[in-house]
Amino acid sequence: MNTCYIPENLTEALEIRRKTHALPLAGGTDLMVQAKQGIGINPVFKSPIMIITGLDELKGIRVEDDGTLVIGALTTSAEIAADERVFYHIRTAASQMGAISLRNTATIGGNIANASPKGDLPQPLILLDATLTLASLDGEREMKVDDFITGAKKTALNDDEIIKEIRVKPVEANYLFYHKIGTRKANAISKLSLSAMANVKDGLILDFRASSGAAGDKVKRKREVEEMLIGKAVSDIPSLKDGFLTAWNGILSPHAMPTYRRESTKRMLSYFLDKISEGAELGIIS
């Protein structure tokens, strides 16, 4: 028999979490599938569950005075995809998750806490150096999404904590790229995804970032490799490209279909860099 709590507010949820370590169930799109038994049989959970779907304190999107975007942990992919204030990479990734019904149910907090290497939202969040606010009865702590996800299905979440919200500061960029290669059109979890962005001014690359999803045990991003391009002239891209692509390939560690994933990543990054180097119109590179 399952043990299940339905807290009515965040404080009650945190008390239950501290006392019982019950696992939060947000949208349930990962948990319910894992616990599935069959037609007419209630799912079976190994640990106590706490259904947090109804907690309003964890819902919604807001923008703070300094431009920081704050997304409540229970915000669904559909809500993120529909909100024009959400930064391009996050919004696009959310809009391409699963089919409509999945996007109406799946939450951003669940996607992060699930820490699947194939999860779609950590990739753009890590690109933008997003942080999490983790709440417990002792208060709140702030942590980078990149530090929170420690490996495949592994996170730094304490057993008395709940993800409260996701915080993203705006990052200046004028070339944006997102591409996901899925298995089929709807309900496709990433086989591979890539985000990239560049801020180019007066022929100089002021910032360059990229992040690769589903190409290792967690999202792959490395500032040292990005720095190979930062501060360089756009006109130097052709001579820097091969070295950069080789270095980027070095940080990937795909388990399945490694050649395919490495080659596809290389092709996408190469395409993005060629566009910048050709002086493509500023904006989204598609």
Next chain:
Amino acid sequence: MLDKKITFTLNGKKVEFIGDPLRRLIDTLREDFGLTGVKEGCGEGECGACSVIKDGKLVTSCIIPMGAVYGADIWTIEGIRDTELGSTIVEAFADGGAVQCGFCIPGMVLASYVLLKEKSDPSEEEIRQAISGNICRCTGYDLIVKSIRLADERRRGV
């Protein structure tokens, strides 16, 4: 653990459920409320056969626990087909030859309903997007897409 009492609205009527809050919404609808228009295909959120409308949005009832339905407004095909738009869609599906074995159809009608509720004169791409989570093993989708267009034209009176 004591069973929880969960009240919600089902096809416009206030109802209550008492039991394991982790029971799947699909099982409650089919077994406790006899709403067998909700079909179980994959049981994993992939096929859309179990689609229902929750608070105005299309969801798959096989992966939603009763505890998440607390206070929600749920509509199934049994309620939607009696609405004006719902019956227009059901008739258009029949007239447009969209139905073969019929297994996917309740879910398809609900997906179409949500689309047409939000959008007038949707493009073919928007129609295909709207039903992209609903798998049909029989029709190859073209007649379904045509029937949704037909439903839209009829309700707009064109």
